[in-house]
Amino acid sequence: MTDDSGEANRGVTGTSDAVADAVDVLVVGGGPAGVSAATWVGRYQRSTMLVDAGAQRNLSARRIHGMLGTGPTTPAEFYADIDAGLDEYPTVRRLGGAVTSLIKNSDDRFLARIAPTDGDGQIIVTAKRIILATGVRDRLPDIAGIDEHYGVDVHHCPACDGLTAAGRRVIVLGAGAHIPAYASELLDWASEVVIITDSDSDPFFDDDQRAVCAEYQIEVIDGVARELVGEPDALDGVRLADGRVIAGSRVFFSYAHHPTNELATSLGCETDDEGGLVVNALQLTSVDGVYAAGDIVTGLQLVPIAVGTGAAAGVACATSLRGHATVECVPDPAPPTRNFTRPDN
Numbered sequence: 001m002t003d004d005s006g007e008a009n010r011g012v013t014g015t016s017d018a019v020a021d022a023v024d025v026l027v028v029g030g031g032p033a034g035v036s037a038a039t040w041v042g043r044y045q046r047s048t049m050l051v052d053a054g055a056q057r058n059l060s061a062r063r064i065h066g067m068l069g070t071g072p073t074t075p076a077e078f079y080a081d082i083d084a085g086l087d088e089y090p091t092v093r094r095l096g097g098a099v100t101s102l103i104k105n106s107d108d109r110f111l112a113r114i115a116p117t118d119g120d121g122q123i124i125v126t127a128k129r130i131i132l133a134t135g136v137r138d139r140l141p142d143i144a145g146i147d148e149h150y151g152v153d154v155h156h157c158p159a160c161d162g163l164t165a166a167g168r169r170v171i172v173l174g175a176g177a178h179i180p181a182y183a184s185e186l187l188d189w190a191s192e193v194v195i196i197t198d199s200d201s202d203p204f205f206d207d208d209q210r211a212v213c214a215e216y217q218i219e220v221i222d223g224v225a226r227e228l229v230g231e232p233d234a235l236d237g238v239r240l241a242d243g244r245v246i247a248g249s250r251v252f253f254s255y256a257h258h259p260t261n262e263l264a265t266s267l268g269c270e271t272d273d274e275g276g277l278v279v280n281a282l283q284l285t286s287v288d289g290v291y292a293a294g295d296i297v298t299g300l301q302l303v304p305i306a307v308g309t310g311a312a313a314g315v316a317c318a319t320s321l322r323g324h325a326t327v328e329c330v331p332d333p334a335p336p337t338r339n340f341t342r343p344d345n
Contacts, residue, residue, distance in 0.1 A: 022126045023047045024324070025317055026112055028099050028263065029133030031056040032303045033294025033310035035082045037131045040314030042089030046321060049125060050086075051114055053098040056135070064303055097123070102130065102263045108289065128324060129317045132269075132277065132285075132292040133310060134260040136301070141173050141253050143238070145228035152232040154251040158182075159302060162189040164250065171196060171238050171248035173225050174255050177204045180213050182254045187216065194219040196238060196246060221246060259296055274298050283313035291317050 027038045030052025038050040056075070063072035073081075086092055096117035103111050110130050114123040138156055140146055146154065155161035162185070170190040172183040175198045186193050195218060197205060205220065213220050223240040228251070230236035237247040259275040270278040270286035276298030283291045293309040295301045 021049065021123070023049045024127065024321055025049075025129045025131060026051065026099075026110065026125060026127035027131045027133065028102075028112075029135060029294070029296075030054070030079075030094070031133060031135055031294060031306065033135075033296075033306040033313070034131070034133035035079075035086065036307045036310030037133060037291075037293055037314035037317070038092050038094075039082075039086060039089065040311050041131075041318045042086070042092040044315070044318035044321075045091055046318050048089075048092045049127070050092060050094045051097055051099055051112075052094060054096060054117065095123070099263060102267060104267060104287070104289070110289065128289065128321060130267075130290045131310075131313050131317055132264055132290065132296055133294045133306075133313075134263065135295045136257040136259050138257045139255040141225065141255065143173070143225050143228060148232050149228050149235065149251070153235040153249065154228065154253070156253055156257075157301065158185045158188075158252060159300070161252075162186060165189045165252070167191050168250050169194070169248045170250045170252060171246060173198060173238070173251060173253040175199065175204065176254075177209070179254060180205070180209045180218070182252075183213070183218055184216060186252060187218075190250070192217075192219075194221060194246060194248065196225050196240070197222045198224055261296060264290070264292065264296070272298050282316035283309060284316065289320075 024046040025041045025048045027034050027041070027048060027050045030050060034050060034052070038048050041048045064075060064078050086094065095114065097114045099112050100115050100122070101113045105111055110127045112125045112127065114125060116123055140150065155164070165186060166189045168190055169192040170186050172179065172186065172193060172195045174182065179195060183193050183195050195213065197220065199222065210220055223242060223244065225238045226241050227239040228235060229239050229245055235249050235251065237245045238251065239245050259271070261271055261275055261277060264277050264285065265271065267287050267290060269290060269292070272278055277285050277292040277296050279285055279292050279297055283293050283297070285292050291313040293313040294306040297309060299305065
């Protein structure tokens, strides 16, 4: 086992189940929240390992929008720029792989088992702090052509991609009582909105919901979507199981997304009714030493917000380590923060 510097294992690969490394902070997840957190921990010169399984939610998007200081950028450009930025922080290392288990030891250190993308076996890492940025998994429509169209003219997030639907006829796919409200969001941009209920008679849509849809001129079609008609970026519509083709040049869907919270729940972190992690103002979960950021925390799921919560988690995590020894190549740590009270007059 190495000391906190981890210098002996900078090129670590999975070759055995021996303890391979020890770091101050382990960041799980290489999306916008995770890389933001790792960046800020790096700015505090803490030894950090960022584990990235390469399954970021926005990889299929054509462009990432709304980031101040940059125009619309492709996910590849976005992450390449981030990778270049992380190179400025020598205490931050990146490892391709998936954390398969995470436990808290009696000495308040965390032990993670990691299955590396390159190599066999497992890497075992100990850390003083954890930042979870594991995101959510979306349920995609079971419809022919989804792989080619997703991220081009089929989307799941109105806030992210609604502007691409400006002035267009939009088809909404999904099941559940929330769909009429979801469809109404798209009226901020679309000229027309039509809902395909994904059943021949959707029991989740009651008469009141259908009446409200009619009031806002949202057409409701009972049917099962089977195929996207047209080429990517030249969508003509959606073919139903009964052969009808519903015209539209953009599709938005909302079935379900599942927080990737298995590691968090195994540690005992509190979750809300939606499965998101409960955090305080410092992004600290209910388990001391475990922070969370990004889509795994319930709220608006936007890249700028993920970056912001990741930064908050990174700074809070790093400052919580004041007074703890760190890597040898950086100055001595600052003393623990103390609360000084003014004496009574």
